[in-house]
Amino acid sequence: MRGREGWINGALAAALLIVPLALHLAGEVYYVNLASRVVIVALAAVGLNLALGYGGMVSFGHAAFFGIGGYVAGISAHHAILGTSFLGLSTTTEMPLIWLISVLLAGVVALAIGAISLRTKGVYFIMITLAFAQMLYYFAISFPAYGGEDGLPIYVRNTFPGLNTFDPITFYGICVVALFACLFLTARIMGSRFGAALDMAHLSETRLATAGIAPFNIRLTAFVISAMMTALAGALFADLNGFVSPSMMSWHRSGEIMVIVILGGVGRLWGPVAGAIAFVLLETFLGGLTERWGLFLGLILLGTVLFARGGIMGLIAGKARHD
Amino acid sequence: MPLSLIIEQALNGLQLGVTLFLMASGLTLVFGVMGLINLAHGSLYMVGAFVTAWVSASVGSFWIGLGAGIMAAAAVGALVEVAVIRRLYARDHLDQVLATFALILIFSEGTRWLFGSQPLWLDVPDLLSGAVTLPGGSPYPVFRLAIIAMGALVALGLYLMISRTRLGMRIRAGEADREMIGALGVDIATLYTLVFALGAALAGLAGAMVGALQSVQVGMGEPVLILAFVVIVIGGIGSVKGALIGAILVGVTDTMGRILLPSAFGLFMDASSATAVGSALASMLIYLLMALVLALKPQGLFPVHARA
């Protein structure tokens, strides 16, 4: 964190802390919830950024992990409210436990998907991650017990010990703490020897191999951690919306998470945060202005890829370390 | 299960496979020659279908509409190549995925702007409407047989073009070594535009044929696009032969799975849960197939060369 980028990161962090509080004091409940949405989407992108930005693994299937997190929250709340059990286990509405299960389950699934997908490279990796996500997507659609295509509502938001999660600003606080924790974790990982190895696996595999480290294991570990963060975002997203549906796992969603990473700036710690702010605000305000916002989003995105390769962070803070 | 049903299903699988081949061959050529991954290929399929439907309705002839649709898809393809795609060849796959994802958004919204969001009506031409009786005794739609025949012709044509013509030679040279064709004094920019337009025309043809069978609406290209990707990944990206075999494999697996799985589960389950579980599994089947192929052969069935 140095120079101009450091200042921008600081400004983003300050904005995440101050703006929603101001909105809360002004009584703008809607905008506080919008801020929660920004933070959650940013968290999902922070997860993907670890795999895509730092590890060079272009996963086109991260929506699968987002959806897994969402469905853990949804299914858990569903059984707890109906008083029924899941495969004989009683479920919970406690967020910390739900997060733990989401993250672990996503980790196990990512381990399986990664173990197969990471045998491939480049385009094959993009496509096979897409295919696995589609598989889970179709499973969620066709499996009727939890609503299938209709989705699964969460009628009462899950709880957090000692906090009132219904209060929008409190829920925002929970989300923003989760985001900061994952940003901190990412920074620590990338600052560690593991991070250096991941960097190396991305840039020069042979050098890593000569150092006696298997790139496959490094990549797989990063892929799993990345999936876990995105799953945590999914669980929070489900509680924010009070609803989970297979659309959380659709390939459009994978594309959107990827777009946020790129829009913000690939491989920049705070890039996903900048990307999420830009994306959600564009979606909300362009969507309010015109029915054809997809057209404008497409043009903006195309412009970013063609002419502003570093994304927002690249534009404001200059080139990233690696370029 | 009667034999006639199995024959009919095999034909249906073949027809789906042929449609996928038309999509996949363009994708795989573009990847093989230019190293580009193009998500917007489904949009060209949609352009072909919309123009065919629109011209057919205004002129009153399916065939004129079809010609217009193919030409429009090729023209739009060439235009997009010159305006956008060409800037992406030197970029990594990530940039290509994003830029072409953006093109999907632009194409879908633009098409909705021009044609509205209601589905268009495109009918099978009189010449090919109705059904013929199969050797097994059951009737089968002529139009589906025509699609299969057309797919076989396109496959043959592509084979001849690639193996016998100058353009084909350059394509093969481009697949083998992109720098070399430049050294041969070939105008690379024109070659790339031609290849891209060819792929677009094939996608447009597929869109028009399927549009007559199903319906013409915004977003129709996306499910086909994903299937076509599954096809080229199974076949080996860059290989036209792989695309053909992958397409037929996916087409037949998907179609057969959809009738065989529910019946198979019906053997040890009650009817309604068998259909539920069976069709749930059937919709995942081709992705399982793909995962299986890639787990065994990470470069697909017919790996071209190590440039992934």
Add this chain to the structure above:
Amino acid sequence: MKRLAIAATAALALATAAQADTKIGMITTLSGGGSHLGIDVRDGFMLAIAQSGRTDIEVMIEDDARKPDVAKTISDKFVQRDNVDILTGIIWSNLAMAVVPSVTRGGTFYISPNAGPSPLAGAMCNENYFNVAWQNNDLHAAMGAYMKDAGVEKPFILAPNYPAGTDALTGFKSTFGEPEREIFTQLGQTDYAAEIAQIRASGADSVFFFLPGGMGISFMKQYAASGVDLPVYGPAFSFDEVILGAVGDAALGVFNTSQWAYDLDNPTNAAFVESFRAEYGRTPTLYASQGFDTANLILSALEVAEPSDADAFRAALEAANFDSVRGDFAFNSNHHPVQDILVRQVVAGDGKPTNQLVGVAVEDHRDAYAAECNM
């Protein structure tokens, strides 16, 4: 269209000047596959608002793109930021399930112009939720009854493999009994060759299908080309005027059930169909009729009470004191319609096939879930 747009803008301008008394938020599907349903609901609704001449009503309309999370986001915006009194407009059951429960529990009225998922009619019903269209099972159950009366013995029935599809087949079987064979297709499926082959091989004497939007278009066109000539039946969702335009002559002769028909003979309906055609240049679908009725129900209640007085306004809605294009209309105890379900047949029309009313399948139909509703 332009005239109405100007009227609406004028109404809006006046409304803002006079501090609109009533704010209505409409969340509906205006883009993507199946958007013609949302467009017709919106147009029918706005036609009724324009005809009422009331300038103190502000209608805010947003597109949900058929995505549940988008619908949820819009509803949060309408409720939390714009403080709307009434929400309406949702087309799809999965979107309704995402939005309606939290909205109605929060004290906002939701008047459904289309989706009628079974939980909202039964165990999860709410005093602030009203459905003007039907409960999801209704049209299918009516068709089951009609086919049984018509002497059909061995129908082959199919629907997409998702809850509304399951509800459809459940509804059908509740009145018909066991069919010859039932299968589920994939949602959004476009190629039905495999299903048609099975229909041919099954020995059934007829086909009943629930395939709304583009799925219905694909199925009918392929069915017509397949050489199978068993008679086809279905709910009106598979045969609205837009779908008939796309399917063409392939749909001729088909029977379908609907709670409304454009040639239903009553003065309200005649005036509605005429003014809709004059305004938009097309024949209204059942969705347009539902949008029109929804707006008129709201207008009738606004004559009596303000939404701010929730109990009075709710009572006024329950009374359903408006002229429905369906003729007789009343609410059941669970705020779902008690109404006749009609049978229509597809006949050759002016340039494209159209629906013609042929009879009544069930009189004063009530949905099957009212008993589960305690409010």
